[in-house]
Amino acid sequence: MIRYLAKRLARSVITLIIIISIVFLLLRLMPIEGYFQNYDKLTKGQIHTGIVNMGLDKPIPVQLKNFFIQLLHGNLGVSRIYRANVPITEILAGKVPISLTLGGISLILSLVLGIPLGTLMARFKGKFWDRFGTAFIVFIQAVPAAVYYLFIQVFGYEYLGFSMLFKKGDFTTWILPIISLALGNIAYYSMWLRRYMVDESNKDYVKLAVAKGVSSKDIMMKHVFRNAVVPMIQYLPSSFLNTVIGSIYVESLYSIPGMGGLLVDVVKRQDNTMVQAMVILFACVGILGLILGDILMTILDPRISFNKKGGAR
Amino acid sequence: MEKEIVLSVKNLNVKFKLRGRALHAIRDISLDVYKGESLAIVGESGSGKSVFTKAFMGLLDKNGYIESGEILYKGQNLAAFKTEREWQSIRGREIAMVLQDPMTSLNPLKTIGAQIGEAIQLHQGLKGKDLKAAVLEILRDVGITEPERRYKQYPHEFSGGMRQRVVIAIGIACRPRTLICDEPTTALDVTIQAQILELLKSLKKKYQLTTLYITHDLGVVANVADRIAVMYAGDIVEIGSCEEIFYDPRHPYTWALLSSLPQLGVKGEELYTIKGTPPNLFQTIKGDAYAPRNPRALKIDFVERPPYFEVSPTHRVRSWLMDSRAPKVDPPEHIKKLRSQGGIYR
Numbered sequence A: 001m002i003r004y005l006a007k008r009l010a011r012s013v014i015t016l017i018i019i020i021s022i023v024f025l026l027l028r029l030m031p032i033e034g035y036f037q038n039y040d041k042l043t044k045g046q047i048h049t050g051i052v053n054m055g056l057d058k059p060i061p062v063q064l065k066n067f068f069i070q071l072l073h074g075n076l077g078v079s080r081i082y083r084a085n086v087p088i089t090e091i092l093a094g095k096v097p098i099s100l101t102l103g104g105i106s107l108i109l110s111l112v113l114g115i116p117l118g119t120l121m122a123r124f125k126g127k128f129w130d131r132f133g134t135a136f137i138v139f140i141q142a143v144p145a146a147v148y149y150l151f152i153q154v155f156g157y158e159y160l161g162f163s164m165l166f167k168k169g170d171f172t173t174w175i176l177p178i179i180s181l182a183l184g185n186i187a188y189y190s191m192w193l194r195r196y197m198v199d200e201s202n203k204d205y206v207k208l209a210v211a212k213g214v215s216s217k218d219i220m221m222k223h224v225f226r227n228a229v230v231p232m233i234q235y236l237p238s239s240f241l242n243t244v245i246g247s248i249y250v251e252s253l254y255s256i257p258g259m260g261g262l263l264v265d266v267v268k269r270q271d272n273t274m275v276q277a278m279v280i281l282f283a284c285v286g287i288l289g290l291i292l293g294d295i296l297m298t299i300l301d302p303r304i305s306f307n308k309k310g311g312a313r
Numbered sequence B: 001m002e003k004e005i006v007l008s009v010k011n012l013n014v015k016f017k018l019r020g021r022a023l024h025a026i027r028d029i030s031l032d033v034y035k036g037e038s039l040a041i042v043g044e045s046g047s048g049k050s051v052f053t054k055a056f057m058g059l060l061d062k063n064g065y066i067e068s069g070e071i072l073y074k075g076q077n078l079a080a081f082k083t084e085r086e087w088q089s090i091r092g093r094e095i096a097m098v099l100q101d102p103m104t105s106l107n108p109l110k111t112i113g114a115q116i117g118e119a120i121q122l123h124q125g126l127k128g129k130d131l132k133a134a135v136l137e138i139l140r141d142v143g144i145t146e147p148e149r150r151y152k153q154y155p156h157e158f159s160g161g162m163r164q165r166v167v168i169a170i171g172i173a174c175r176p177r178t179l180i181c182d183e184p185t186t187a188l189d190v191t192i193q194a195q196i197l198e199l200l201k202s203l204k205k206k207y208q209l210t211t212l213y214i215t216h217d218l219g220v221v222a223n224v225a226d227r228i229a230v231m232y233a234g235d236i237v238e239i240g241s242c243e244e245i246f247y248d249p250r251h252p253y254t255w256a257l258l259s260s261l262p263q264l265g266v267k268g269e270e271l272y273t274i275k276g277t278p279p280n281l282f283q284t285i286k287g288d289a290y291a292p293r294n295p296r297a298l299k300i301d302f303v304e305r306p307p308y309f310e311v312s313p314t315h316r317v318r319s320w321l322m323d324s325r326a327p328k329v330d331p332p333e334h335i336k337k338l339r340s341q342g343g344i345y346r
């Protein structure tokens, strides 16, 4: 197990180093305007001093080396335009917790609703719950998210008296964004759970379980559900992390000061160092999600062996 | 000697609904199963062996239903069972089944111990230490060495033969009175096949089981069966003791089955195969279902379904050849030779 993990981690680190290098090199191709807040007003001399101060005049390999050293110290650099000369880690520190909490609660909500829904759909395939769930899933997938996000906001505001804007200290203002974020995942989880459960319940081992006298409820819960959850678990971490960083629209709708809109913001404003930091952060998150998924899967599925000892015979 | 009947099937008809049409899979079968006997059901693929026995446990696929007939077991008519509750008094507890494919019959994500334990807990109510002890004993019973270690292992850590032993262990763990083995050895290689058959024989003795063996291989049943029922197109066309079926077969289909035994082949010659295909079960079958494939078919075979003719009190045949008006048709030479050769007993 330890060896497997070490190997898996080592590979991810290598992937990460490659990604960081590529991102870094690509951003060197960006115009140097992206390093100055008021580029137009600066003289040639001032620009030159700025470049030298930031170390941008050095050969690329040296710059790359310096960048890695800086990263190892937990330093993502300083923002140049978005919030000039503020360390990027400081900017993120204010935003990440909000997105993380929002994403976390919405994940829990989607699991709490999505899993029972998927289970009911599989158990009563073709009956009421299945039709109800299918209708819901089709609706969520067919209607653009922006439309029902807006609907939720307007409906919540007009009829239920919720605030249209997010206030960190007021929990009632969290409710609508969380519901909006959860809906997609509820549909997604219940759809996949149903599909996996239906697949599982057609397998031979279920027939044997029926033959040995296990009740259909126990078969669903102890055999089918458990086995269907395993392939889903793998995608859970990624799906959570995507919710955290990808809630651009919901965050802007409720003016939530989270991570969601940040990447778009900094790209629009051509803040080179911020773009660089954000892309690297997203890459890390993506890779982390994959690793966590693999680890969970390895723990839950005995067929994935960590080593060859005690194999089939 | 009066034998006690444990299971009595009367005029059973099973159909499957398929795209608005009905497939008549079991066509009016009647059969008594005696306590403690070992009955083999043989017939080619699609003859309805599995469907027939699944009907005893309420395991028909969703589109299948019992159209008419009775399955009497301990004073109850299983054919009238509707709820899962009713079936649970039978499944495992009274009748257990060993399925065809050991590679897929086990839950890949549960340990062997847990899967056998589930059956024991369900039917004997054991828990904790007692449960584990019972599981270990059954693992020993089915010939799995190092049960302590095997207990914690998962199906993928077992070979095909070992898995079949586990599947059998699960059947036994229910402590049933009747064990149905649906092609218990087809997926295994020959040496393992023999071992599994030996195992089933010894378990039958130890647990005093009534066993039903389903197979399409007559060579296999010779070793294990007291009686043989030959199925063709959803019907039992001949039934008799092992000796009667091997040495005095009367139905042309039984002749054909016997002829295709490798033991009867002449060295260097191709094995006998039955020409033609089984009838389409979507259509009503007129006359003897085997007639179109039977080179010796009589005219009447195409017109009217033959009744059972009794050869001996234990031997029944559904063939017009047995009618007193029928011309005398002898079985093929090599089948007669079977007797002089000392048969196919190994």
Ligand SMILES: Nc1ncnc2c1ncn2[C@@H]1O[C@H](COP(=O)(O)OP(=O)(O)OP(=O)(O)O)[C@@H](O)[C@H]1O
Residues within 6 Å of the ligand: B016, B017, B018, B023, B025, B043, B044, B045, B046, B047, B048, B049, B050, B051, B052, B061, B062, B063, B064, B216, B281
């Ligand atoms: N769910 C189903 N729907 C429609 N037809 C079915 C269904 N299950 C079985 N049948 C049909 O019933 C007939 C008998 O099938 P069965 O599985 O009992 O054959 P078998 O004798 O066990 O064959 P095998 O040796 O291949 O296992 C076949 O014609 C099959 O096509």
Ligand SMILES: [Mg+2]
Residues within 6 Å of the ligand: B049, B050, B051, B182
């Ligand atoms: Mg079968």
